[in-house]
Amino acid sequence: xxxxxxxxxxxxxxxxxxxxxxxxxxxxxxxxxxxxxxxxxxxxxxxxxxxxxxxxxxxxxxxxxxxxxxxxxxxxxxxxxxxxxxxxxxxxxxxxxxxxxxxxxxxxxxxxxxxxxxxxxxxxxxxxxxxxxxxxxxxxxxxxxxxxxxxxxxxxxxxxxxxxxxxxxxxxxxxxxxxxxxxxxxxxxxxxxxxxxxxxxxxxxxxxxxxxxxxxxxxxxxxxxxxxxxxxxxxxxxxxxxxxxxxxxxxxxxxxxxx
Amino acid sequence: xxxxxxxxxxxxxxxxxxxxxxxxxxxxxxxxxxxxxxxxxxxxxxxxxxxxxxxxxxxxxxxxxxxxxxxxxxxxxxxxxxxxxxxxxxxxxxxxxxxxxxxxxxxxxxxxxxxxxxxxxxxxxxxxxxxxxxxxxxxxxxxxxxxxxxxxxxxxxxxxxxxxxxxxxxxxxxxxxxxxxxxxxxxxxxxxxxxxxxxxxxxxxxxxxxxxxxxxxxxxxxxxxxxxxxxxxxxxxxxxxxxxxxxxxxxxxxxxxxxxxxxxxxxxxxxxxxxxxxxxxxxxxxxxxxxxxxxxxxxxxxxxxxxxxxxxx
Numbered sequence: 405x406x407x408x409x410x411x412x413x414x415x416x417x418x419x420x421x422x423x424x425x426x427x428x429x430x431x432x433x434x435x436x437x438x439x440x441x442x443x444x445x446x447x448x449x450x451x452x453x454x455x456x457x458x459x460x461x462x463x464x465x466x467x468x469x470x471x472x473x474x475x476x477x478x479x480x481x482x483x484x485x486x487x488x489x490x491x492x493x494x495x496x497x498x499x500x501x502x503x504x505x506x507x508x509x510x511x512x513x514x515x516x517x518x519x520x521x522x523x524x525x526x527x528x529x530x531x532x533x534x535x536x537x538x539x540x541x542x543x544x545x546x547x548x549x550x551x552x553x554x555x556x557x558x559x560x561x562x563x564x565x566x567x568x569x570x571x572x573x574x575x576x577x578x579x580x581x582x583x584x585x586x587x588x589x590x591x592x593x594x595x596x597x598x599x600x601x602x603x604x605x606x607x608x609x610x611x612x613x614x615x616x617x618x619x620x621x622x623x624x625x626x627x628x629x630x631x632x633x634x635x636x637x638x639x640x641x642x643x644x645x646x647x648x649x650x651x652x653x654x655x656x657x658x659x660x661x662x663x
Numbered sequence: 664x665x666x667x668x669x670x671x672x673x674x675x676x677x678x679x680x681x682x683x684x685x686x687x688x689x690x691x692x693x694x695x696x697x698x699x700x701x702x703x704x705x706x707x708x709x710x711x712x713x714x715x716x717x718x719x720x721x722x723x724x725x726x727x728x729x730x731x732x733x734x735x736x737x738x739x740x741x742x743x744x745x746x747x748x749x750x751x752x753x754x755x756x757x758x759x760x761x762x763x764x765x766x767x768x769x770x771x772x773x774x775x776x777x778x779x780x781x782x783x784x785x786x787x788x789x790x791x792x793x794x795x796x797x798x799x800x801x802x803x804x805x806x807x808x809x810x811x812x813x814x815x816x817x818x819x820x821x822x823x824x825x826x827x828x829x830x831x832x833x834x835x836x837x838x839x840x841x842x843x844x845x846x847x848x849x850x851x852x853x854x855x856x857x858x859x860x861x862x863x864x865x866x867x868x869x870x871x872x873x874x875x876x877x878x879x880x881x882x883x884x885x886x887x888x889x890x891x892x893x894x895x896x897x898x899x900x901x902x903x904x905x906x907x908x909x910x911x912x913x914x915x916x917x918x919x920x921x922x923x924x925x926x927x928x929x930x931x932x933x934x935x936x937x938x939x940x941x942x943x944x945x946x947x948x949x950x951x952x953x954x955x956x957x958x959x960x961x962x963x964x965x966x967x968x969x970x971x972x973x974x975x976x
Contacts (some may be wrong), residue, residue, distance in 0.1 A: 620721070627693075
């Protein structure tokens with residue numbers, strides 16, 4: 405169920421260049437079920453900014469009624485969010501959207517988790533839940549450069565983890581798709597979140613595999629009412645049928661929507 | 664006496680608060696959050712004869728105290744709206760105001776005829792003011808003679824009262840309002856969005872794929888208030904006011920300007936519970952202002968005969 409709540413800031417940690425980890429506490433944590441869902445934050449009380457900001461959930465900690473988000477301070481909203489201190493409150497609407505289907509990967513099977521930049525965070529909760537189910541996880545994480553890398557060790561504790569950077573300053577130089585090809589990684593299910601060109605490349609690279617992709621799009625309401633974040637469907641790419649990224653997604657099966 | 668009851672052509676409203684068209688879909692999403700029967704009415708998303716996918720994304724961009732949108736009248740088309748959305752909405756005790764759009768006169772007439780025949784549709788909102796479509800939309804709402812004729816034709820086929828939604832993108836709003844009145848409109852809704860643009864500093868190009876979009880939110884409230892103030896003194900039609908409303912105080916301000924009911928748009932995206940919150944807060948504010956019913960507030964800003972010294976906080 406979607407709730408609106410003033411959540412308390414527990415911690416705010418800078419993880420990498422412009423990348424922050426924010427931990428919030430609130431009862432709506434107990435509504436969070438699937439990895440890959442997101443929350444919609446009203447960052448300031450006034451009109452600067454006015455609209456909410458969608459941010460993915462990186463980790464759910466039900467015992468403490470807390471959850472973590474990792475975001476990049478980029479625009480006005482996220483820059484203000486990075487100034488929040490422990491003890492502050494922020495208005496949270498969520499959890500929203502449909503996350504990654506974890507039951508698709510069975511016990512003993514292998515899941516490949518591929519993240520790009522600020523698309524990496526939701527894969528952490530996904531990885532935890534898959535490991536809990538007895539699924540073997542392999543992570544391939546892409547970043548711009550060494551200064552943008554985060555959570556490498558935390559992912560490594562869950563399973564094998566490979567990092568790629570565009571400039572080669574950390575891990576392998578190149579794209580995540582290069583790493584997967586070079587290492588010839590075998591898997592049963594692929595889950596990914598990141599920039600659209602990366603998602604497209606993965607969709608094309610593995611047309612016969614079970615692939616699930618989390619999309620990003622500019623949103624208005626976050627609950628499916630405003631029709632800002634729609635995309636065409638794979639079976640009707642030029643027609644009238646559509647999916648809303650916020651409420652039908654943000655996770656879709658590869659081919660379900662036009663990237 | 665209930666302080667929020669309002670009576671308008673075709674609409675016996677338990678309160679004068681309704682979500683604005685395009686900001687509430689067909690209600691399904693918000694029904695997960697609260698009981699839609701609490702609302703005075705619902706202005707459903709614009710309906711066209713054929714389905715429309717709308718514009719490419721990005722379709723929204725934030726601005727100072729407002730937002731731009733260029734959705735492009737995405738909707739499943741008349742048949743689906745009538746057979747699925749309106750049927751689903753029948754479970755709620757709330758009158759529906761159906762927003763009717765089109766790219767040519769025949770479209771408007773066909774949609775108005777069929778949609779007005781539904782038992783939960785109590786009024787039409789004639790959308791001659793959408794800025795985000797290439798043909799039709801706002802083109803019908805900026806030339807008085809065309810607006811008048813379209814209103815007249817839609818009135819001839821509609822089984823329920825017709826409210827004409829005015830565009831603020833005109834030099835003389837009173838002239839447009841009079842055109843709608845001459846065409847036989849039963850009421851006005853105002854205002855639709857103001858055409859605007861934002862440019863991405865990285866690319867140097869407009870943020871919206873459609874380039875321009877409609878500005879809504881608190882930024883446009885003073886524009887709407889001024890237009891309602893002028894129109895309400897010049898025409899005798901009731902006005903449903905809209906533009907940046909997000910509190911009970913905003914509602915009263917609109918009534919003072921000359922509105923008889925209001926619609927809440929953009930604020931639904933920021934606080935999805937804003938409509939029920941305003942409905943809960945209004946009775947106390949009306950009492951504090953010394954009124955028995957909110958209708959007494961209509962036109963206070965220009966009504967010379969209205970008794971003064973209401974406010975006693």
